[in-house]
Amino acid sequence: MKATILRLLVALLPLSLPLAAHADKLAMPADAPPAFLAECAGCHLAFPAQLLVADDWKRVMAKLEKHYGGDASLDEKTRLTIENFLIKYAGDAKKIGASGTAAGATELPRLTATAWFKRKHHEVPQADWRHAKVKTPSNCAGCHTRAAEGGYRKREIVMPDGKKWE
Numbered sequence: 306m307k308a309t310i311l312r313l314l315v316a317l318l319p320l321s322l323p324l325a326a327h328a329d330k331l332a333m334p335a336d337a338p339p340a341f342l343a344e345c346a347g348c349h350l351a352f353p354a355q356l357l358v359a360d361d362w363k364r365v366m367a368k369l370e371k372h373y374g375g376d377a378s379l380d381e382k383t384r385l386t387i388e389n390f391l392i393k394y395a396g397d398a399k400k401i402g403a404s405g406t407a408a409g410a411t412e413l414p415r416l417t418a419t420a421w422f423k424r425k426h427h428e429v430p431q432a433d434w435r436h437a438k439v440k441t442p443s444n445c446a447g448c449h450t451r452a453a454e455g456g457y458r459k460r461e462i463v464m465p466d467g468k469k470w471e
């Protein structure tokens with residue numbers, strides 16, 4: 306009897322795996338250091354590490370004292386812990402593309418500037434990016450209602466006019 310149940314479970318496993326893989330692909334990895342949420346989710350949400358390539362993350366983390374016009378500096382131990390985590394889960398350059406900012410440029414990389422981000426959002430009307438409820442493309446939660454939990458599924462999107470995307 307036990308063996309039958311086991312065989313049944315094994316048979317069902319391939320069916321459940323693709324579903325699990327589809328759910329919240331950008332969810333926070335279980336081994337995310339507490340410092341990442343404590344230090345990088347106060348001013349904006351904790352951006353998914355997968356959405357920038359490793360080199361771009363290094364450039365973001367090398368300039369925390371001049372962080373997009375603000376100061377997000379950290380002690381070196383915390384900075385390195387967060388940088389190592391971001392690099393571990395960084396996106397694949399072939400899939401995401403670099404941020405588009407030239408190496409050596411004073412401008413910092415933006416995940417909202419990658420080829421992947423632009424492609425995924427090409428149907429979003431320009432006015433929605435500037436809507437008072439959104440203000441900036443990096444305000445993911447302005448449209449993705451479950452962004453803070455890593456939920457970016459289309460059916461969870463509510464546009465600034467209050468309408469569901471689909």
Ligand code: HEC
Binds near residue numbers: 348415
């Ligand atoms: C003091 C507030 C503050 C803290 C703390 C902070 N940030 Fe930011 N961050 C900002 C602001 C402001 C922007 C620019 C937002 C914009 O222009 O849309 C920004 C932008 C970014 C962007 C670019 C988003 C885009 O436009 O694609 C990344 C990546 C980023 N932050 C990562 C981090 C990481 C990693 C940490 C933790 C080490 C962190 N931030 C901590 C304020 C902060």
Ligand code: HEC
Binds near residue numbers: 425442449
């Ligand atoms: C102005 C609203 C808006 C903002 C702000 C926004 N998005 Fe989106 N996003 C959308 C819409 C609408 C779609 C679906 C587009 C489509 O159907 O092709 C989408 C699609 C996506 C998808 C693909 C979902 C899927 O199932 O294919 C991801 C991932 C995503 N966004 C991540 C982000 C991240 C990360 C941020 C912040 C850095 C962000 N978005 C900011 C509106 C927005």
